[in-house]
Amino acid sequence: MEGFVALWMHRGGRVGILxxxxxxxxxxxxxLLTPYGPHEQIRGHELMGMSWEHPFGTDLLGRDIYTRTLYxxxxxxxxxxxxxxxxxxxxxxxxxxxxxxxxWIDAAMMRLADAISAFPAILLGAAVVAVLGPGxxxxxxxxxxxxxxxxxxxxxxxTLVESKQEYVEAAEAMGASRTRVMVKHLLPNAMGPLVVxxxxxxxxxxxxxxxxxxxxxxxxxxTPSWGQMLADALRFIEIIPAYAVLPGLALTVVLVGxxxxxxxxRDKLDPQHVAQKGA
Amino acid sequence: MTKLSFRLLPxxxxxxxxxxxxxxLADNVLRLGQTATLPNxxxxxxxxxxxxxxxNVYDTLTRYDGNMSPEPRLAESWEFSDDGLTLTLKLxxxxxxxxxxxxxxxxxxxxFDYVVNPDNGALIRGFAQRITALETPDDHAVVMTxxxxxxxxxxxxxxxxxxxxxxxxxxxxTANGTGPFTVASHEPGTLTRLDRNAGYWNGxxxxxxxxxxxxxxxxxxxxxxxxxxxxxxxxxxxxxxxPFSRDGDFVTGSAPSGVAxxxxxxxxxxxxxxPKVRExxxxxxxxxRIAKLFFxxxxxxxxxxxxxxxxAYFEEYDNCEFDLGKAKAALEASGESLPIELKILTSTExxxxxxxxxxxxxxDLQPIGINLTIENVDAVGxxxxxxxxxxxxxxxxxxxxxxxxxxxxxxxxxxxxxxxNITGYENPAYSEAVKAGGSTxxxxxxxxxxxxxxxxxxxxxxxxxxxxxxxxxxxxxEVSSVGWSADGFAIFENAEISE
Numbered sequence: 001m002e003g004f005v006a007l008w009m010h011r012g013g014r015v016g017i018l019x020x021x022x023x024x025x026x027x028x029x030x031x032l033l034t035p036y037g038p039h040e041q042i043r044g045h046e047l048m049g050m051s052w053e054h055p056f057g058t059d060l061l062g063r064d065i066y067t068r069t070l071y072x073x074x075x076x077x078x079x080x081x082x083x084x085x086x087x088x089x090x091x092x093x094x095x096x097x098x099x100x101x102x103x104w105i106d107a108a109m110m111r112l113a114d115a116i117s118a119f120p121a122i123l124l125g126a127a128v129v130a131v132l133g134p135g136x137x138x139x140x141x142x143x144x145x146x147x148x149x150x151x152x153x154x155x156x157x158x159t160l161v162e163s164k165q166e167y168v169e170a171a172e173a174m175g176a177s178r179t180r181v182m183v184k185h186l187l188p189n190a191m192g193p194l195v196v197x198x199x200x201x202x203x204x205x206x207x208x209x210x211x212x213x214x215x216x217x218x219x220x221x222x223t224p225s226w227g228q229m230l231a232d233a234l235r236f237i238e239i240i241p242a243y244a245v246l247p248g249l250a251l252t253v254v255l256v257g258x259x260x261x262x263x264x265x266r267d268k269l270d271p272q273h274v275a276q277k278g279a
Numbered sequence: 280m281t282k283l284s285f286r287l288l289p290x291x292x293x294x295x296x297x298x299x300x301x302x303x304l305a306d307n308v309l310r311l312g313q314t315a316t317l318p319n320x321x322x323x324x325x326x327x328x329x330x331x332x333x334x335n336v337y338d339t340l341t342r343y344d345g346n347m348s349p350e351p352r353l354a355e356s357w358e359f360s361d362d363g364l365t366l367t368l369k370l371x372x373x374x375x376x377x378x379x380x381x382x383x384x385x386x387x388x389x390x391f392d393y394v395v396n397p398d399n400g401a402l403i404r405g406f407a408q409r410i411t412a413l414e415t416p417d418d419h420a421v422v423m424t425x426x427x428x429x430x431x432x433x434x435x436x437x438x439x440x441x442x443x444x445x446x447x448x449x450x451x452x453t454a455n456g457t458g459p460f461t462v463a464s465h466e467p468g469t470l471t472r473l474d475r476n477a478g479y480w481n482g483x484x485x486x487x488x489x490x491x492x493x494x495x496x497x498x499x500x501x502x503x504x505x506x507x508x509x510x511x512x513x514x515x516x517x518x519x520x521x522p523f524s525r526d527g528d529f530v531t532g533s534a535p536s537g538v539a540x541x542x543x544x545x546x547x548x549x550x551x552x553x554p555k556v557r558e559x560x561x562x563x564x565x566x567x568r569i570a571k572l573f574f575x576x577x578x579x580x581x582x583x584x585x586x587x588x589x590x591a592y593f594e595e596y597d598n599c600e601f602d603l604g605k606a607k608a609a610l611e612a613s614g615e616s617l618p619i620e621l622k623i624l625t626s627t628e629x630x631x632x633x634x635x636x637x638x639x640x641x642x643d644l645q646p647i648g649i650n651l652t653i654e655n656v657d658a659v660g661x662x663x664x665x666x667x668x669x670x671x672x673x674x675x676x677x678x679x680x681x682x683x684x685x686x687x688x689x690x691x692x693x694x695x696x697x698x699x700n701i702t703g704y705e706n707p708a709y710s711e712a713v714k715a716g717g718s719t720x721x722x723x724x725x726x727x728x729x730x731x732x733x734x735x736x737x738x739x740x741x742x743x744x745x746x747x748x749x750x751x752x753x754x755x756x757e758v759s760s761v762g763w764s765a766d767g768f769a770i771f772e773n774a775e776i777s778e
Contacts, residue, residue: 238522
C-alpha cells in the first residue's frame with residue numbers, strides 16, 4: 001500500500017495508474033460496455049463505416065471493431081503481464097544461480113543470456129513461436145524467453161554484491177543450504193530492482209505481443225488482439241480508415257500508462273536511480 | 280515445426296520495393312506484380328507463381344476459347360478415330376523455338392516423356408498417363424492412343440506445354456519454348472523479364488516486354504499499382520479491388536480461375552461418419568455470404584463442383600441451402616451427443632479466405648451444437664497434415680481443374696478421385712460412375728454417369744463445394760487486351776499499352 005501511495009504521489013505515476021486502470025477496467029467489464037460479442041458476426045453489417053450502431057465500423061465478417069478492441073485489451077494485458085512474470089522467474093533463477101554458485105555455472109548461464117540477447121526480441125519471439133506453434137501461451141513463452149536475459153543480468157549483479165554481505169555469510173555459517181540462502185536471503189534483497197525491471201518490461205512485452213500478433217504468430221482467430229486487428233486494417237484502410245485508429249489508440253494508451261508507472265517506480269524504488277537523482 | 284506468414288517484414292520492405300520497381304507504361308513494358316515467388320521456369324509445376332509465365336513462354340497443342348471449345352495452337356487440326364481410342368494431330372509447320380530450332384513432333388514426344396517421368400514431378404503426370412502410346416509418324420504428325428475414350432484430352436492439352444526435345448530439362452534459369460515471349464532474365468524472388476518473340480508464329484506481340492515482379496505482399500503490390508510502378512495485379516479479393524473500381528485511372532475485371540473452395544470432411548472421424556452430421560454442416564454453410572464477402576454480389580455459389588454449363592451439372596442436384604434450423608434438426612436426428620467437438624484445418628498463409636471460411640462456419644455451427652476449433656497452420660504444415668498424413672477433421676481447401684471436363688476433375692484431384700480419396704470416402708457406385716463418365720465419348724452416356732455422380736455428391740456430402748474463385752484483377756487504364764486461359768493464366772500475346 002505504501003508503494004502505491006508513493007506512486008500516486010508521483011505526478012507521472014498518477015497519470016499512468018489512471019490510464020492502466022482504465023485499460024484494466026475496460027478489459028474486465030468489456031461485456032458491459034458493448035452490446036455485441038467479440039466473435040459476433042452481424043450479417044449485412046460487413047465492412048461498415050463509422051455509425052451510431054458501430055462507432056468504429058465493422059470488419060469483413062461484420063464484427064464490431066469497437067467491441068473487438070475492448071476484448072483485445074484482455075489479450076494484450078494478460079500476455080504482457082504473464083510473459084513478464086515468466087521471464088522474471090526464469091531470468092531471476094538464472095541470475096541468482098549464476099551469481100551465487102559462480103564457476104562454470106555462472107559462465108554457462110551468462111553465455112546463454114548473451115546468446116538470447118544477441119537476437120532482436122521480435123526475431124527471437126518469431127523463432128520460438130515457429131517452433132512451438134502460434135497461440136496465446138506460445139507467444140507468452142516466446143516473450144518470456146526474449147526478456148529473461150535482462151532479469152538474469154540484474155539478478156546476478158545484485159547477487160554478486162549481496163553474497164558478500166555479512167547476513168549471507170552468517171546464514172552460511174549457520175549451515176543454511178545454498179538453496180535456502182538463494183531463496184530466503186538473496187531473492188528478497190533483489191526484489192526491489194526486479195520489480196522496477198518488471199514494470200519497465202511490461203510495456204515492451206505488450207508491444208512484442210502486438211508485433212507477433214501482427215505477423216500472424218499470436219493468438220489465433222477468432223480471438224481478437226490489437227496486433228491482429230492492425231494487420232487486418234492494412235487491407236481495409238482505404239475503405240474503413242477508422243479500422244486502425246481504435247486498436248492503435250488503445251495500444252498507445254496502455255503503453256503510455258505502463259511506461260509512466262515504470263518511470264515513477266524507478267524514481268521511487270530503484271536505489272541507484274534515487275541516488276543519481278539526489279546527486 | 281510450424282511457421283506462419285510473416286506480415287511485418289514484407290510490410291517494412293514495401294517502400295523499398297516501390298522504390299526499386301521501374302517506371303511502368305513509358306517503355307511499352309507491362310509490369311505484373313505478384314506475391315508468389317517464381318523459383319524456376321518449369322512449365323509443369325503449375326503453382327500460382329508460374330501462372331503469368333507459362334502461357335507466354337510456352338505453347339500448347341490446343342487452347343480453349345471462351346466457349347470452352349479447343350482452338351488450334353501448335354496442333355493445326357486433329358481427328359479422333361471412330362472408336363475414340365486414337366487421336367491424330369497435325370502439327371503446325373514453320374514454328375520455331377526461341378533458340379531458333381524448328382518445332383517437330385519429336386518435341387511433343389519429348390514433352391510427353393518428360394511429363395510422365397515420375398522424377399520430374401509434373402502435376403499433370405497422372406492425367407497424361409491416360410495416353411498409352413504416342414507415335415510420331417512424321418515431323419508434323421502425332422498419333423495418341425488411349426486405353427478407353429478420353430474426353431478430357433483437351434483439358435490435358437491446356438496444361439501440356441511443349442518443351443524443346445533437345446533441352447536438358449533444367450528450367451532453373453532458362454526456358455526454350457515456342458511462346459510469344461522469350462526469357463530475357465530470371466532472378467527468383469525479384470524479377471523475371473520476358474522479351475517479345477519477334478519470330479512468333481502467330482505474329483509478334485505488341486508489347487516489347489513483360490516483367491513479372493515479385494512483390495513483398497499484396498498491399499505493397501497495390502501500392503505500386505497506385506503509384507504507377509506496376510501495370511497489373513491479379514488474384515485480388517473484392518475488397519482489394521473496390522477502391523480501384525471508383526478510380527478512373529484503373530480498370531478492374533475478372534477472369535476464370537479454375538479453382539473453387541470446398542470443405543473436405545474426413546470420414547475417418549467418427550462424428551463425420553454420421554451422414555446427418557455432414558448434412559448439418561452442409562446446411563450451416565452460408566455459401567452466399569462467403570461468395571459475397573470474397574468476390575462481391577455477383578459471385579456464384581456451388582453445391583456441385585461444376586459450372587452450370589458443364590455436362591456434369593444437373594440443376595436438380597444444385598440444391599444446397601443455408602438453414603440453421605434444418606441444420607440443428609439434422610444434428611439432433613444424428614443421435615450424436617451434443618455438442619460435437621471438431622477441428623477445422625486452415626492456412627492463412629496459403630489463402631486468407633481459407634481462414635475466413637473457417638471463422639464463418641465456426642460462428643454458424645456453434646449455436647446448433649458443433650464447437651469448431653480453428654487450426655491455422657503454415658503452408659508446409661497444411662500440406663503435411665492434409666495431403667501427406669491426412670490427419671485433419673475438416674479442412675478448408677480449394678481444388679483446381681474446376682470448370683473443365685468433369686473427367687479431369689473427378690479422376691485426378693485428391694478431393695474427388697475415387698481411389699485414395701483424401702476424405703477416406705469409398706463407394707463402388709461412385710468409382711463406377713466416375714469411370715463410366717470419363718471413358719465414353721457418347722454425350723448421353725456421359726450425362727447418365729455424371730447424373731449418378733451428382734446424386735452421390737449430394738447424398739453422401741464428403742466434399743462440400745462452396746464457391747468458384749474468380750480471378751479479380753486491377754490494371755492501369757492504358758493496359759488492354761490481356762487474355763486469360765481457361766485456368767485464368769494471363770496471356771499477353773495480344774496485350775497492348777496505349778500511349
